[in-house]
Amino acid sequence: MNCVRQPANWVVRWGLLGLVSGVLSCVVSQSHLLVHDQKTLDHIVWPGLVFALVVLLPLSRWAGDGWLRAAASLIASSAVYPICWWITASTPRQPGACMVGAYGFSGFLGALVLGSVFLFGRPGWVRAACKTVLFGTVIGGLMGAALLAAGSDHSGRAGLGVFMIVWQTVVAASLGRGILATPNHVAEPNRSTANSEPTEGPPSAS
Numbered sequence: 001m002n003c004v005r006q007p008a009n010w011v012v013r014w015g016l017l018g019l020v021s022g023v024l025s026c027v028v029s030q031s032h033l034l035v036h037d038q039k040t041l042d043h044i045v046w047p048g049l050v051f052a053l054v055v056l057l058p059l060s061r062w063a064g065d066g067w068l069r070a071a072a073s074l075i076a077s078s079a080v081y082p083i084c085w086w087i088t089a090s091t092p093r094q095p096g097a098c099m100v101g102a103y104g105f106s107g108f109l110g111a112l113v114l115g116s117v118f119l120f121g122r123p124g125w126v127r128a129a130c131k132t133v134l135f136g137t138v139i140g141g142l143m144g145a146a147l148l149a150a151g152s153d154h155s156g157r158a159g160l161g162v163f164m165i166v167w168q169t170v171v172a173a174s175l176g177r178g179i180l181a182t183p184n185h186v187a188e189p190n191r192s193t194a195n196s197e198p199t200e201g202p203p204s205a206s
Helices: 002-029 041-062 068-088 096-117 124-149 153-180 182-197
Strands: none
Touching: 002 041, 002 153, 041 096, 041 153, 068 096, 068 124, 096 124, 096 153, 124 153
């Protein structure tokens, strides 16, 4: 029971990190409420940078990654969000599946880059990365569908912030779950426990 409860507790904690990151990202990316429709470089880069510092850096240090790998994860997160933002921003705001596809692809691309760079080479990393990509794609598509359904309603744009928070929360939890199988935190304690158990055998003839 403890073996099941401990990973679940960590997934919740990593999800909370993603929630904090999503809220911080939303505050700036949805700042059209303060500065109307102006978009600056800070609005575009900020969410990826926040996710890198709030989520990926603590996870990377917890997993015992070297600074080279940690830096690669931070750079990947900071670089992929502006690309995803550009994809969605260049999509025509008109009825049709184009908008849903653009947001879904952006969610797919962001999750793919983060899952590949952050999980690559870990035990079971392919399966963990595929789950992360699936979650990111679905949430991205729902984001586009919500904006499409809202049309020109101002609440549709505000809803994008909610989906950004959901995306970062779920992806953070998925990435965190993907590093639970690393030898430093799971395999070695299990082996040491197994080795410490006394083995029963026939009494010595001496």
